[in-house]
Amino acid sequence: MRSLWLLLALVLGTNARCQDLLTARAKAWLDTLTSPAFDGRGYVNDGDHRAAEWIAQQFQRFGLQPVKQDYFQPFQFNVNSFPDSVKVRIDGKILRPGIDFLVDPESGKAQGAYALVHIAPDDLHTPERRRMTMGVLAGKAACVHWPATKNADTLRVYRQWERDLMHQVPVIKAVPKLIWSVAQEALPFPLIEVAAEALADSSALVELQVVNKLLSRRPARNVLGMVKGKGSKWVMVGAHYDHLGRMGPDALFPGANDNASGTAMLLSLAEHFGKKGNKPRHNLLFVAFAGEEAGLLGSQWCATDRPIDWKELRMMINLDILGTGDDGIMVVNATAQPRAFDQLVAINGSKGYLKEVKARGPACNSDHCPFVQRGVPAIYIYTLGGVAHYHDVMDRAETLPLTEFADLHALLRDFIQAWK
Ligand SMILES: [Zn+2]
Incomplete structure (x- = not known):
């Protein structure tokens, strides 16, 4: 009996340590993405370009394959900026x-x-x-x-x-x-x-x-990496990495919750499924979107350009604002995707990951929207509760607790693996 307790304590202890490790790695990614070196992942000093390079390096490190010759999907748009x-x-x-x-x-x-x-x-x-x-x-x-x-x-x-x-x-x-x-x-x-x-x-x-500077036809890039599964079907996991950048040298918008947190979750799932022993059921496409804050432009381009076999794309999961979770998560477009929502609720119920998995109707408020509009089954997940800095200079890494990061990672991992 004593050895059974010992074993249980060991297993629970190991699990807790894995969770701590996962959250610590996410915190390090969050610190990198929100650091002044990336200039708020916007248009002043080309902060978004450096963020894209860094994400591509992580994809490569995790063993993800590029879809085309490299990890980038380029496009262009006009953007107003304030460099001075x-x-x-x-x-x-x-x-x-x-x-x-x-x-x-x-x-x-x-x-x-x-x-x-x-x-x-x-x-x-x-x-x-x-x-x-x-x-x-x-x-x-x-x-x-x-x-x-x-x-x-x-x-x-x-x-x-x-x-x-x-x-x-x-x-x-x-x-x-x-x-x-x-x-x-x-x-x-x-x-x-x-x-x-x-x-x-x-x-x-x-x-x-x-003094503003209107940048016309400025290049931007989505970052794409894939992991081959066992069949022909695809599941896409997306999160925008861009944020607002800078208003001159004095005002930096780090965008920790929006959306370094979702990008960190994208990376943690990419790292998990990139490991040799974790081959997924379906082919997985991980996409870090550019241009979200300028009007969902990266996701629109991805849904137009269609880098993979489109009719085999069976689910798009959009991650945007995942820094807390004290009150669980919200699933946007859940009422239009009841099977996906029910499955998330069932997994969460049996594993006890999060306090609550809530449902919302369709809303064109993040990168799932261009996919929904083109008939792809898609859901958008954000965390509920805790700090609520939004689109301001206070949305910093040090204010973000990542309370339920590891539990949400586990829920998404299980859901991706279970989805048919
Ligand atoms: Zn966002």
């Missing part, structure tokens, strides 16, 4: 980039001092008022005050007004939360989003140093 220092002062007070303000991704240029003209919806409602307002604004900057709303139509109107103004003058706006993204085009003038406490109704002068 971005400076904003309101009434003489210097605002900190990334903390007190962000430039809207569609921003153009402005250099100089501008008197602020405070604008409300009434100033733009009718063509006459609009003409008057535009007359007053000449040579100045518009500080827009929109009443708070969650109505999507109203928000669309506000956005259109902002873009109309950005054709004429710099625009300033107070926002409750500073959330950045990537745009494929640039308007003539910038829109500066400012933390509410940095702007007042009495603010009178803004000094701007904003």
